[in-house]
Amino acid sequence: MSNRLYSVIPVAVLALVLGMMAPGGGKGRPHQAVEFFVDAVAGHDSNDGSQGAPFATLERAQAEARLAAADQSTDVVVNLFGGVHQRSATFTLTTADSGTNGFDVVYRSTPGEQAIIEGGVELSGWQPSDESLYVVDVPSTVDDFRQFYAASDRQPRARSATASASATEFLQGLVGNTVRDVAMVVANEDIGGFAHPEDLELLYVGVRISGHGVLDANGNELLRPSWRSHRLQVEQVTPFDATSMRVDISDNALWHASQRGYFATFIVPEDPFYLENARELLDEVGEWFFDPRLRKLYWWPPAGVDPNQVETWIPAVETLLDVDGTPDAPVENLKIQDIVFRHSTYLATSEHGYVSGQGPSWFAGWEFDDWMQDVGATHPYLLSINRQGLPGAAIEMDSAHEIEFTGNVLTELGAAGILLHNDVTDAIFSGNVLDDISGSGFVAGHPEHVYLDEPMERLVARISFDNNLVTRVGREYFSSVGIRVYKAADFVIANNSFVDTPYSAVSLGWGHNNFPDSTVHRRNKVTENRFENVMNTLYDGSAIYLLGPAADVGSATSEGTLIQGNYVDYSTAAIPAKLPGDTIDPSFAKRPGMQLDEGTRNASVNKNVVVDPVTVWFQLTAWYSSSGTPGFIENLGLTGTNNWSNVAASVPNDLALINLADVKPFDPDGRLPKPLEKLINAAGVESSGDLPAVP
Secondary structure (H helix, E strand, C coil): CCCCCCCCCCCCCCCHHHCCCCCCCCCCCCCCCEEEEECCCCCCCCCCCCCCCCECCHHHHHHHHHHHHCCCCCCEEEEECCEEEECCCCEEECHHHCCCCCCCEEEEECCCCCEEEECEEECCCCEECCCCCEEEECCCCCCCCCCCEECCEECCECECCCCCCCEEEEEEEEECCEEEEEEEEEEHHHHCCCCCHHHCEEEECCCCCCCCCCECCCCCECCCCCCCCEEEEEEEEEECCCCEEEEEEHHHHHHHHHCCCCCCCCCCCCCCCEEECCHHHCCCCCCEEEECCCCEEEECCCCCCCHHHCCEEEECECCCEEEECECCECEEEEEEECEEEECECCCHHHHHCEEECCCCCEECCCCCCHHHHCCCCCCHHHHCCCCEECCCEEEEEEEEEEEEEECCEEEEECCEEEEEEEEEEEEEEECCEEEEECCCCEEECCHHHHCCCCCCCCCEEEEEEECCEEECCCCCCCCCCCEEECCEEEEEEECCEEECCCCCCEEEECCHHHCCCCCCCECCEEECCEEECCCCCCCCCCCEEEECECCCCCCCHHHCEEEECCEEECCCCCCCCCCCCCCCCCCCCCCCCEEECCCCECEEEECCEEECCCCCCEEECCHHHHCCCCCHHHHHCEEECCCEECCCCEECCCHHHHCECCCEECCCCCCCCHHHHHHHHHCCCCCHHHCCCCC
């Protein structure tokens, strides 16, 4: 039995902005909650679940919480004692875990402690290997993994130091009944010399968008996408001729990257790539390689670091928490508070590759989302050959209403942090820290939500995402974003801090100009957020990025998107990554503070501050191609006043033409005007000292 002594904290309503609402807070009637306790170290599932005799597992506490919540007259609270709560599978909450009679079911860390929902496996027994390397046996319970963490820091997988010289040509083969790109010809010196070339992964990270001279059928130069990055898995390598090797790419990923998607946004043979994941590439401090045949992990630790004296972890569970309702039986009245979610994995990339579309979207011809069959019907999306899907996440929600996710930490994750698939409404995400994430931090909705025309489709609506710290996202998938909202209504993104993102930090909307009659996206707000070191790898994005229409043509301003009071500071952003041969066309690929891309309609841009953008502080992408179209300006529905920047340039260069007033100039190194100083001080997390600590 645990020797911890805790008194039950009385019910009290704490500050909502910190995400610390106590059980029952906001219900308007004080009451004593029914509480259960879980101690992963000293508990036992034969106990009664009291504080002095806690359960050992979440599932045991869940069973009792369900019984207690069947006809509630008070909140039901499951308290997790501090420390590691090891998971070997996803913890799933369904409609049976909903609060009833207006009361909540709460899962939280025991007050004063920090519980860790742990999806990884800790390694031990490191032994010296050749040269500076150490080696450890990987437990048989972990089939494969793509990340390795030591001393709470992500370690780089073994990779080539510089870009490869590129392929000579792409080779075609049958994909179904159609001839498609399936393999590439690469010089012997670029791909040869590997004992197991089938382990290799090719990373396309370049940002070249013009200059390679490849033309389409009409003689127009094809642009390489500056907002996308790909990971292609090698299936096999065989001799091609005396000087070259044939590299077959698994699961048609080369076709996805070279021929699918939007026009003029695919890779061509001469585009450079990196190589990753081979024992022969393990040549720098920090790098690691997992040999699946010997089931051994090799690591080159920093000088003076003994691997047996620091914590070393590999991830094993893909989804740590799944809140899984259906449209007819949603999960309701649920709170998740003050818990750490750590070490999720995502293995689809290792089998299929990763071909990004835009932001979190990727071409996913090989998988589908469960919610698309929730009502027993088949969504037409599943039959589409060119569909874009979403990678997994550590926290997933589907058909969930009245949810609070507050004061939590998501860290060291292998895909996205939080994913709201479909039909999530009236939810609060506040006071959380999202740090060190392979994909996007937070994703809401789906590319198919431009129209809600299928029986299973429900909008993501009335969501508050406030006072969160989102940092170091996109660490493996560089086209990921801090938060992506596809189509939503009444979504508020306020007082968050976004730090260190490779691509856009806040991205709203979907559909370009090809869905002008989509009107489900409306009344969304991006206010008083702070952005630092964002857009530090890719181009053609921005700190705040809008895409596609909001509301109807001619709608009231209040029906559109509000961008107000945000502070964007690019002064600390690194120069975007470029590979040999990359070129940048400044008239096309900018890093503005705010970008309204193709099809954006009904947006107000007021009182924002942009410091040191690369070229312009504001960009309306469709201006050059569409400005002469009758009704174009009138249908945009754009307004804006009182924005500030030390760079006055914008696209178009006369913003009055689109009812957006010119920017107010200022010197960021000089004395700031009082209104500007007030704007800057108000942006970001309101009380960063109250955010939870990352373990």
